[in-house]
Amino acid sequence: MYAPDCVLVMSKAPRAFACIRGEQGEVEVMQYNGGDYFGEIALLTGEPRKASVYANGPVTCLFITSETFNRVLGPLKDFLMRNMSKYQKYHDAISQGAQQHDGVAVAAEAAAAAEKLEREREESQTVEVFAGGQEEGTTAAPRRKLLKKEDRAQTVFLQDPDEPEDDPDEAAEANLSSEGADEGDKSKAAPAGSLAARVVEDFTKPQLVSLTPAFGVPSSKFSVLGGLRVGEKFTNDKVVIASPEVTPSSDGLDEVYRWTGASWLKGSTHISILCQKGQKAASDPTPNQDNYFAFHIGAVGLYGVADGHGPFGHLVSFRLVQTLPHFLTTSPHFGKDWEKALTEAFLDAQKDLLSFCDAEGVNLEASGAAGSILVFEGPSIHIAHIGDAGAMVGSWNRHDSRLILGTKDHKPQSPVEKARLEAAGSEVREVDVDSYRIYIQGTNFPGLTMSRAFGDTACKGVLQEPEYNQLFMQPGDEWYAIIASDGIWEFLDYEKVVELTSKKLRLKGPTETVAYLTEASRKRWDAYCGDYCDDITAILVQWNANDKSSGTANFECRVRRQTSDAA
Known part of the structure; x- marks a missing residue:
C-alpha cells in the first residue's frame, strides 16, 4: 500500500x-x-x-x-x-x-x-496542413517540425484538450494578482508551492527582477534592454529599460531614440526592436522569457538576444542581458580580440548565473537560455552564439538582396556535439525523425533540445562556449542583421527571411519590417501549433539607411513601448 x-x-x-x-x-x-x-x-x-x-x-x-x-x-x-x-x-x-x-x-x-x-x-498531432495562412507556392513544414513544436508545447503547462480552456484574463488574475489581495479574496491566490506562487514571490525580491547597478556600462552612449513584469499576456510588449543619456520621443506605439555618434559607415544606422510574449497555456504564469540588449560605445554597436526556457527562464535571460554586456565591455580583449572577448563573456556570464541562482534558490536543472551577440566595429561584424537563438546578416541592396551569413543551431544530433555529451555522461536520445533530446542517463529528464545553453545544469556536457563568426563589409554596403529568438526562426529559415524582409526594409524601414516578420512568424505558429506560440524577439540593425527622418542624428533606435494591460 x-x-x-x-x-x-x-x-x-x-x-x-x-x-x-x-x-x-x-x-x-x-x-x-x-x-x-x-x-x-x-x-x-x-x-x-x-x-x-x-x-x-x-x-x-x-x-x-x-x-x-x-x-x-x-x-x-x-x-x-x-x-x-x-x-x-x-x-x-x-x-x-x-x-x-x-x-x-x-x-x-x-x-x-x-x-x-x-x-x-x-x-x-501529426497533421501537416498549413491552414489559414499558407502562402502561395509554399509547402507545409516537415512532419518532424510539427512534432517538435507540439512536444515543446507540452513541456510548459498541459491542459486536457477535451476540457474547456480557462479564460486568460481570469487565469492571470487568479494566479498572479498578489497586490491588493485581502483576507476575503484568498480564493484567487496562487496555490502554495505552485510555480504561479513562486513567480509572485520572486517579484517581491528586487535582486531577481530589478537591474543590478554593478553591471552597468558607464561608457555607453546609448543602452536599452528588456525588463520584467508580472501578469503579462499574449503579444504584450516587453518593459523597456533605457539609459537616460538619450531622451526618447514617441511615434505611435514606439519609443524613438536618436543620437549622433562616431561611425565608420557612410550612412546612418537604424535599429528596431520588438519583444513580445507568446502563448503557452492559459495556466502559464511565467512572464515573457525572451530578453534583449543594445549598447553603443563610441563607434561600437553591441546587440544581443537571450531566449530563456524552463520554469525560471525569465530570470535567467534577465540576468544574462545585464551580465553579458558587462563582462564583454570590461574584458581586456574588448576592441582588440573580439573572439576572446566574446568567449570569455559567455563563460563568465555562466559562472555568475550559477553563483547568483545558487544564492537565491533558483533551480537551474531544467531552466536556462540560448544566446546570441552581434558586435559591429567597422569594417568587421562579429557574431557569437549558443543554442538556437540565431543571427543572420543579409544585403538589402535593390540589385543584390541576398543572405550573407546565418548561424547554425547547436543540436544534440550533431556528431561532434553528440560525442561530447555522451562522453560527459549524458544520454542523447532520438525522440522522433531527426529530433533529439538530452537526458540524464536512464531517465526521462530533462529532455533538453540544445547542446549549448546557459544554465541547464542537469545535463553534463552542455557547453557555454560560443561559436564565433566574423564578416567584413565596405563603408557603403547596404547590409542588415537580424538577431532573434527561436520564436522567429522555428518556421522561417534564413533564406526565407531575406526573401520576406529585404524589399520591405528598403521601402518601409526596419520598424515595419520587424512587425511584418513577427506577424509572419506568428501566423505560422498558429497554423502549425494552434493556440501555442513561443515568445518572439527580434532586433533588426540596418546599416547605411537612407531615411532622412532622423534629421542630423546618424543613429536611431525604435523599441515598441510596453502596453499597460498586464495583470
Whole structure:
C-alpha cells in the first residue's frame, strides 16, 4: 500500500503493466520499463487511482509525497502530466465496449477501441496542413517540425484538450494578482508551492527582477534592454529599460531614440526592436522569457538576444542581458580580440548565473537560455552564439538582396556535439525523425533540445562556449542583421527571411519590417501549433539607411513601448 498522493518511480523491473477494470474484467492500457513512473494522477489532482499496476517479477520502486514534490520538484509538474489524459480515454473505451458486448470478446474489443483512440490522438498531432495562412507556392513544414513544436508545447503547462480552456484574463488574475489581495479574496491566490506562487514571490525580491547597478556600462552612449513584469499576456510588449543619456520621443506605439555618434559607415544606422510574449497555456504564469540588449560605445554597436526556457527562464535571460554586456565591455580583449572577448563573456556570464541562482534558490536543472551577440566595429561584424537563438546578416541592396551569413543551431544530433555529451555522461536520445533530446542517463529528464545553453545544469556536457563568426563589409554596403529568438526562426529559415524582409526594409524601414516578420512568424505558429506560440524577439540593425527622418542624428533606435494591460 502507498499514500494516494505519491508517485512511484520504477528503479528496476523486467516489465510492469497498468490495467483498468471494466465490467468484464481488467484491460491492459500501459506498459512500463525501468525508469518509468506511475501514480501521477493521484499526486497532481488528488483523485483516486484509475489503474492498477502489476510487475512481472521483483521490482524496486521509489516514491515521493505531494508535499515533498511541491517543495522540491513543483515547477516540473508538466513532465508528469503527459500521460494523464490517456487513462480517461482508455476508461471510456472500456466502458463503451462493456455496454455493447458480452463474454470473452469484451476485453479484446475494449483494448482495440482504446488502441484506436490512442492512434487517433497521435495522428491528430501529426497533421501537416498549413491552414489559414499558407502562402502561395509554399509547402507545409516537415512532419518532424510539427512534432517538435507540439512536444515543446507540452513541456510548459498541459491542459486536457477535451476540457474547456480557462479564460486568460481570469487565469492571470487568479494566479498572479498578489497586490491588493485581502483576507476575503484568498480564493484567487496562487496555490502554495505552485510555480504561479513562486513567480509572485520572486517579484517581491528586487535582486531577481530589478537591474543590478554593478553591471552597468558607464561608457555607453546609448543602452536599452528588456525588463520584467508580472501578469503579462499574449503579444504584450516587453518593459523597456533605457539609459537616460538619450531622451526618447514617441511615434505611435514606439519609443524613438536618436543620437549622433562616431561611425565608420557612410550612412546612418537604424535599429528596431520588438519583444513580445507568446502563448503557452492559459495556466502559464511565467512572464515573457525572451530578453534583449543594445549598447553603443563610441563607434561600437553591441546587440544581443537571450531566449530563456524552463520554469525560471525569465530570470535567467534577465540576468544574462545585464551580465553579458558587462563582462564583454570590461574584458581586456574588448576592441582588440573580439573572439576572446566574446568567449570569455559567455563563460563568465555562466559562472555568475550559477553563483547568483545558487544564492537565491533558483533551480537551474531544467531552466536556462540560448544566446546570441552581434558586435559591429567597422569594417568587421562579429557574431557569437549558443543554442538556437540565431543571427543572420543579409544585403538589402535593390540589385543584390541576398543572405550573407546565418548561424547554425547547436543540436544534440550533431556528431561532434553528440560525442561530447555522451562522453560527459549524458544520454542523447532520438525522440522522433531527426529530433533529439538530452537526458540524464536512464531517465526521462530533462529532455533538453540544445547542446549549448546557459544554465541547464542537469545535463553534463552542455557547453557555454560560443561559436564565433566574423564578416567584413565596405563603408557603403547596404547590409542588415537580424538577431532573434527561436520564436522567429522555428518556421522561417534564413533564406526565407531575406526573401520576406529585404524589399520591405528598403521601402518601409526596419520598424515595419520587424512587425511584418513577427506577424509572419506568428501566423505560422498558429497554423502549425494552434493556440501555442513561443515568445518572439527580434532586433533588426540596418546599416547605411537612407531615411532622412532622423534629421542630423546618424543613429536611431525604435523599441515598441510596453502596453499597460498586464495583470
